[in-house]
Amino acid sequence: MxxxxxxxxxxxxxxxxxxxGSAHATLSTAVRVVLQKGKHxxxxxxxxxxxxxxxLVNGDETTIHHAFIEAxxxxxxxxxxxxxxxxxxxxxxxxxxxxxxxxxxxxxLTIHVQ
Ligand SMILES: [Cu+2]
Numbered sequence: 217m218x219x220x221x222x223x224x225x226x227x228x229x230x231x232x233x234x235x236x237g238s239a240h241a242t243l244s245t246a247v248r249v250v251l252q253k254g255k256h257x258x259x260x261x262x263x264x265x266x267x268x269x270x271x272l273v274n275g276d277e278t279t280i281h282h283a284f285i286e287a288x289x290x291x292x293x294x295x296x297x298x299x300x301x302x303x304x305x306x307x308x309x310x311x312x313x314x315x316x317x318x319x320x321x322x323x324x325l326t327i328h329v330q
Pocket of ligand 1: 255282317318
């Protein structure tokens with residue numbers, strides 16, 4: 217089964233950004249699905265905006281994954297994820313972060329948040 221890239225346009229959250237006068241202000245947020253399968257993240261790089269959401273799906277049949285982020289700005293820990301389970305991460309901080317797996321050290325997903 218291939219990972220399907222799912223982009224869901226969310227509710228308008230850009231009104232609060234209007235005061236900033238940014239040319240890049242957006243009226244929508246996105247939800248991106250990331251698959252954990254075969255000890256890889258699919259995709260392994262993601263470019264997102266603040267306010268977007270990542271849904272981490274364990275697409276393996278027998279393997280547990282444990283996604284986490286250790287960053288100065290924030291910490292995220294999905295806990296142990298059984299096959300088929302999902303975890304959600306809302307991106308509230310801009311920057312470059314690496315999602316790692318506590319069980320498979322080679323699993324890495326780099327996220328770039330504007
Ligand atoms: Cu893993």
